[in-house]
Amino acid sequence: MENSALAIYKAIGAVQNVISNAQTLDEAIQGCLKTIVDNSGADSAVLWYADKAGDGTLHPYFWLGPVDLTRRSHAPGNGAVGRVYESQKAERLFDFDALQDVETAIDFKGMSVSSMVCVPFSSNTSSIGTIQFVNTPESGPFTDEVADVMEIMAMMAAIALEESGQLDEPWQPGEVVMELRDITREFQNGDVVTKVLKGVNLDVYEGEFLVLLGESGCGKSTLLNIIGGMDSATSGTFHYLGKDLSSASQQELTDFRRDNIGFIFQSYNLMPNLTALQNLKLIAELVDDPMDADEALEIVGLEERKKNYPSQMSGGQQQRVSIARALVKNPKIILADEPTAALDYSTSIEVLQVMEEIIKKGTTMVMVTHNEEITRMADRVVRMRDGRMHEVTVNRNRARATDLVW
Numbered sequence: 001m002e003n004s005a006l007a008i009y010k011a012i013g014a015v016q017n018v019i020s021n022a023q024t025l026d027e028a029i030q031g032c033l034k035t036i037v038d039n040s041g042a043d044s045a046v047l048w049y050a051d052k053a054g055d056g057t058l059h060p061y062f063w064l065g066p067v068d069l070t071r072r073s074h075a076p077g078n079g080a081v082g083r084v085y086e087s088q089k090a091e092r093l094f095d096f097d098a099l100q101d102v103e104t105a106i107d108f109k110g111m112s113v114s115s116m117v118c119v120p121f122s123s124n125t126s127s128i129g130t131i132q133f134v135n136t137p138e139s140g141p142f143t144d145e146v147a148d149v150m151e152i153m154a155m156m157a158a159i160a161l162e163e164s165g166q167l168d169e170p171w172q173p174g175e176v177v178m179e180l181r182d183i184t185r186e187f188q189n190g191d192v193v194t195k196v197l198k199g200v201n202l203d204v205y206e207g208e209f210l211v212l213l214g215e216s217g218c219g220k221s222t223l224l225n226i227i228g229g230m231d232s233a234t235s236g237t238f239h240y241l242g243k244d245l246s247s248a249s250q251q252e253l254t255d256f257r258r259d260n261i262g263f264i265f266q267s268y269n270l271m272p273n274l275t276a277l278q279n280l281k282l283i284a285e286l287v288d289d290p291m292d293a294d295e296a297l298e299i300v301g302l303e304e305r306k307k308n309y310p311s312q313m314s315g316g317q318q319q320r321v322s323i324a325r326a327l328v329k330n331p332k333i334i335l336a337d338e339p340t341a342a343l344d345y346s347t348s349i350e351v352l353q354v355m356e357e358i359i360k361k362g363t364t365m366v367m368v369t370h371n372e373e374i375t376r377m378a379d380r381v382v383r384m385r386d387g388r389m390h391e392v393t394v395n396r397n398r399a400r401a402t403d404l405v406w
């Protein structure tokens with residue numbers, strides 16, 4: 001690191017810049033954390049936010065790193081995160097192995113923690129939470145200079161944010177429906193092995209709307225296919241409602257998929273020689289407890305179109321039929337891979353409004369998209385990079401489909 005006073009001035013300028021350019025409080029907070037990480041260097045960083053309306057429990061609000069922390073929490077005083085919040089004094093655990101903070105080890109289960117810094121996220125008058133930094137990219141220890149920068153930047157950010165008002169209540173995740181741990185997927189073509197997923201740790205919660213983003217080729221569709229039982233992981237574990245499906249047979253995966261999962265794709269994949277209603281009935285016959293096909297068409301607003309063939313419908317209408325086809329199974333989870341990519345703006349909004357209604361009724365939805373604007377509707381946003389989870393945000397202010405603009 002360069003001269004530390006200069007580094008601190010630069011870092012403070014960067015934080016102020018982020019806050020003054022942010023459109024929303026969420027954007028400001030997330031921008032601050034990213035800026036602190038950029039200026040100090042850390043592999044993972046977590047912003048723990050204290051629920052002051054309740055008992056002060058700290059919940060993860062935004063984080064960078066490969067571990068799903070969504071349901072983790074710390075009571076004030078509990079673990080390094082809780083201690084720092086209570087004492088308002090930073091903790092610098094440069095040699096983590098020697099210190100063995102059990103609570104933190106649980107947070108980062110599956111990840112080896114070698115060095116950690118926790119700093120208060122507080123101004124002089126109010127305390128927002130704790131920011132936790134884990135591991136340097138070179139896996140050596142953090143230094144005191146770096147920890148100084150982290151501490152000062154966190155304080156600057158808290159002072160600047162204080163004027164912006166309070167965040168909304170944290171989103172409360174439901175029960176874990178799916179648990180993925182250290183999921184890898186390799187493809188072998190001849191002698192060439194391509195590693196696509198490199199250790200994904202993700203939980204999916206009951207009733208949530210999870211949006212998955214990332215650059216083309218980072219492994220989103222591959223992950224979605226594993227979640228939906230269309231493909232198997234090379235290694236790692238996969239539980240559905242507590243049941244271990246990690247080494248399930250093809251037949252078991254087929255049963256799992258048929259009984260629990262609805263799929264929606266970018267291309268609608270409707271049977272061209274069947275009407276909308278017949279397309280739905282075909283699927284309804286396969287499952288034990290289907291929804292009435294007419295009712296499913298009504299939910300997507302197409303009861304008038306039930307006798308139409310796919311070629312007689314617009315793209316948006318066909319996509320709504322394909323949503324109805326997913327719904328007719330009464331699935332626990334709907335997986336959607338870029339469902340609006342082929343649609344224009346207003347048709348996309350119509351489709352998203354249908355999805356919004358379905359989620360409201362309690363169906364869990366995991367959607368892959370390239371559209372940043374859709375993230376505003378999600379309960380959680382997971383960004384992938386190069387086969388791993390890279391960044392997770394828990395949304396507090398969820399936009400409605402009709403609020404989205406692009």
Ligand SMILES: Nc1ncnc2c1ncn2[C@@H]1O[C@H](COP(=O)(O)OP(=O)(O)OP(=O)(O)O)[C@@H](O)[C@H]1O
Nearest residue numbers: 187188194196214215216217218219220221222223
């Ligand atoms: N059957 C396969 N054999 C070999 N490589 C594969 C196979 N399936 C996927 N891949 C590779 O895995 C990588 C990830 O593919 P995937 O479809 O999951 O990406 P994605 O994130 O969904 O991208 P996009 O946003 O373009 O849809 C790509 O490099 C792809 O070429």
Ligand SMILES: [Mg+2]
Nearest residue numbers: 220221222337
């Ligand atoms: Mg894809």
